[in-house]
Amino acid sequence: xxxxxxxxxxxxxxxxxxxxxxxxxxxxxxxxxxxxxxxxxxxxxxxxxxxxxxxxxxxxxxxxxxxxxxxxxxxxxxxxxxxxxxxxxxxxxxxxxxxxxxxxxxxxxxxxxxxxxxxxxxxxxxxxxxxxxxxxxxxxxxxxxxxxxxxxxxxxxxxxxxxxxxxxxxxxxxxxxxxxxxxxxxxxxxxxxxxxxxxxxxxxxxxxxxxxxxxxxxxxxxxxxxxxxxxxxxxxxxxxxxxxxxxxxxxxxxxxxxxxx
Ligand code: 5GP
Numbered sequence: 001x002x003x004x005x006x007x008x009x010x011x012x013x014x015x016x017x018x019x020x021x022x023x024x025x026x027x028x029x030x031x032x033x034x035x036x037x038x039x040x041x042x043x044x045x046x047x048x049x050x051x052x053x054x055x056x057x058x059x060x061x062x063x064x065x066x067x068x069x070x071x072x073x074x075x076x077x078x079x080x081x082x083x084x085x086x087x088x089x090x091x092x093x094x095x096x097x098x099x100x101x102x103x104x105x106x107x108x109x110x111x112x113x114x115x116x117x118x119x120x121x122x123x124x125x126x127x128x129x130x131x132x133x134x135x136x137x138x139x140x141x142x143x144x145x146x147x148x149x150x151x152x153x154x155x156x157x158x159x160x161x162x163x164x165x166x167x168x169x170x171x172x173x174x175x176x177x178x179x180x181x182x183x184x185x186x187x188x189x190x191x192x193x194x195x196x197x198x199x200x201x202x203x204x205x206x207x208x209x210x211x212x213x214x215x216x217x218x219x220x221x222x223x224x225x226x227x228x229x230x231x232x233x234x235x236x237x238x239x240x241x242x243x244x245x246x247x248x249x250x251x252x253x254x255x256x257x258x259x260x261x
Contacts, residue, residue, distance in 0.1 A: 055073045061161065069081040099175065178193060200215045
């Protein structure tokens, strides 16, 4: 499969074209950003770990019949994917209240939710990915009612599956973000899972110690992000106990400017 021109570059990934118009190459960068790009850094080895972890989870989801964009892994940082038209919404699933939910609504951090909460955010960095209602999605034709219902159904199945996957290895799935896209095949357009599922897009807490094993280590300056991501990969059985993909190497953040409250 020949790598073509760059189609899109996001904060943590690049998508390249291939000689097949329906397929692309998703490349995982080492870049880390938080607070809508106000905090930036490059963390050696992060892209490799996210590629491995996301490939593992998306393969497991495919095995239980949840269609997604992953075709196959190509190398340490790249995957062959189906090119989709991304639905411009971030679907956030929460099992435990933390992060922006606690700040927005004053809910106590760590509150276990009675049932999973699904939130919709508009995918727009310039607006800070604001939370929106289903009515906004319908009013502005970002997705149809049928698409939202389908996505909701798939999202809750993914949550059930991933709670079990992580619980089995001593990790609590606190919350996560999903993205979906439209893929046209044999004249039919289908909604499929896209993007990635990794410690960059999930909050993962150790069941016993509550240690954060996710991107909050970068957001909150807790350090040791690579060992945390490696721990997730090791527990999922996709990284050998003795492996050390790279040294812990935090580059100096290039910009740290917090918004005034
Ligand atoms: P929060 O809204 O509390 O900041 O995030 C909720 C969950 O969604 C967290 O697991 C967080 O990692 C994920 N999330 C929300 N927005 C983004 C985003 O723009 N990029 C990434 N990588 N994850 C996000």
